[in-house]
Amino acid sequence: GAVVSQHPSWVICKSGTSVKIECRSLDFQATTMFWYRQFPKQSLMLMATSNEGSKATYEQGVEKDKFLINHASLTLSTLTVTSAHPEDSSFYICSARTGSSYNSPLHFGNGTRLTVT
Amino acid sequence: RKEVEQDPGPFNVPEGATVAFNCTYSNSASQSFFWYRQDCRKEPKLLMSVYSSGNEDGRFTAQLNRASQYISLLIRDSKLSDSATYLCVVNRRGSQGNLIFGKGTKLSVKP
Numbered sequence: 001g002a003v004v005s006q007h008p009s010w011v012i013c014k015s016g017t018s019v020k021i022e023c024r025s026l027d028f029q030a031t032t033m034f035w036y037r038q039f040p041k042q043s044l045m046l047m048a049t050s051n052e053g054s055k056a057t058y059e060q061g062v063e064k065d066k067f068l069i070n071h072a073s074l075t076l077s078t079l080t081v082t083s084a085h086p087e088d089s090s091f092y093i094c095s096a097r098t099g100s101s102y103n104s105p106l107h108f109g110n111g112t113r114l115t116v117t
Numbered sequence: 118r119k120e121v122e123q124d125p126g127p128f129n130v131p132e133g134a135t136v137a138f139n140c141t142y143s144n145s146a147s148q149s150f151f152w153y154r155q156d157c158r159k160e161p162k163l164l165m166s167v168y169s170s171g172n173e174d175g176r177f178t179a180q181l182n183r184a185s186q187y188i189s190l191l192i193r194d195s196k197l198s199d200s201a202t203y204l205c206v207v208n209r210r211g212s213q214g215n216l217i218f219g220k221g222t223k224l225s226v227k228p
Contacts, residue, residue: 043121043219044161044218091158105151108162109160110159
């Protein structure tokens with residue numbers, strides 16, 4: 001069964017509005033979660049690493065003021081796309097690992113398909 | 118050079134065929150390797166980890182060649198349900214486990 005739950009699965013919003021995406025770890029605690037983005041026919045690209053109780057680490061080229069990440073508990077991380085624009089339309093996916101080793105695989109949420117009109 | 122490179126395909130094969138996917142990675146310090154499968158408009162799902170000695174899981178066999186920085190996935194006796202995009206995934210050097218994904222190889226198994 002799923003170990004990472006993401007909500008909503010899809011969202012359509014108007015340009016200029018903000019959208020919040022939730023990512024929850026089920027039955028395990030995730031001190032670290034990862035947020036990815038995937039454009040059509042492209043590979044998943046890491047946006048940021050979300051750390052419980054501290055600031056997220058953003059990848060180069062990702063605007064931290066536009067993509068706000070909050071990891072307030074060991075089972076919940078949120079990504080807020082602020083002032084969304086059509087170019088932000090993408091598939092956003094969160095992930096976490098159930099194992100303690102960084103060599104253990106990631107498990108992904110079901111993803112959120114964002115369309116900005 | 119991209120960190121993880123794969124042949125994008127598509128690979129169109131008949132049911133029952135054996136198909137092999139290749140992947141190369143550029144960071145020689147990479148330590149963990151995986152194959153994920155992604156169905157259209159869905160999230161990636163772990164297919165198998167790849168170990169240095171090579172490993173098998175049913176019809177799937179994964180191989181790693183560290184010297185050549187090359188990973189492979191072999192699928193025997195292809196099923197219609199194997200149709201998907203297969204992602205080669207490598208961990209980033211010195212990271213806490215941030216994974217780098219290839220673009221994926223699309224497989225289409227036909228009746």
